[in-house]
Amino acid sequence: MGAAMALVFYTVLMRYVSPANAPRFTDEIVVYAVMWAVMLAWGGVSRSRNHVRADLVLHVMPPRLRHLSEIAANVVGFAFALFLGWFGYLVAYEAWDFGDLSPTNIRFPLWVYYSALPIGALLMALGHARAAMEMIVDGPTDEKPQIGEEI
Numbered sequence: 431m432g433a434a435m436a437l438v439f440y441t442v443l444m445r446y447v448s449p450a451n452a453p454r455f456t457d458e459i460v461v462y463a464v465m466w467a468v469m470l471a472w473g474g475v476s477r478s479r480n481h482v483r484a485d486l487v488l489h490v491m492p493p494r495l496r497h498l499s500e501i502a503a504n505v506v507g508f509a510f511a512l513f514l515g516w517f518g519y520l521v522a523y524e525a526w527d528f529g530d531l532s533p534t535n536i537r538f539p540l541w542v543y544y545s546a547l548p549i550g551a552l553l554m555a556l557g558h559a560r561a562a563m564e565m566i567v568d569g570p571t572d573e574k575p576q577i578g579e580e581i
Contacts, residue, residue, distance in 0.1 A: 434463035455536050462543050469550025476507060476557030497570035504562035511555035518547030 437456050444452035479500075488496050524530075526541035 473553025
C-alpha cells in the first residue's frame with residue numbers, strides 16, 4: 431500500500447512539474463497494488479475479529495449466547511471465504527487459460543490481478559478458522575464488551 435501511495439505521489443508530482451514526462455502506466459499498477467494489499471489484509475482482519483459486525487446486538491446477549499454466536503459467525507465466515515476462494519480461483523484460471531491481458535498499454539496478464547481474490551479468500555478462511563478454534567478452546571467470558579470494543 432505504501433508503494434502504491436508513493437507511486438501516486440510521484441505521478442501527480444510529475445504531472446504538475448513535467449506533464450510530458452509523467453508516467454502513464456502508474457494508474458493501472460496502483461489499482462493492482464491496492465487490490466492485492468486489501469485482499470492480503472483479509473486474513474489478519476478475520477483472525478483478529480476486527481471486521482464489521484453487530485456490536486450492539488452482541489452487547490445485550492448473555493455471555494454464553496454471545497460466545498456461541500461468535501463461533502457460528504466465524505464458521506459462516508469460513509464457509510463464505512471458501513466459496514469466494516473457489517469462484518475466485520475459477521475466474522483467475524479462466525483468465526490464465528485464455529491469456530487475458532489488460533486493455534491498456536501495459537498489457538498486464540489479468541490472471542495475476544484476479545489471483546488476489548482466491549489468495550485473499552484463503553487467508554480469510556484461515557483467519558476465521560483460527561478465530562473460531564481460539565474461541566472454542568478459550569470458552570466463553572463473563573465480561574460484557576463495551577459498545578464498539580473488540581470481543
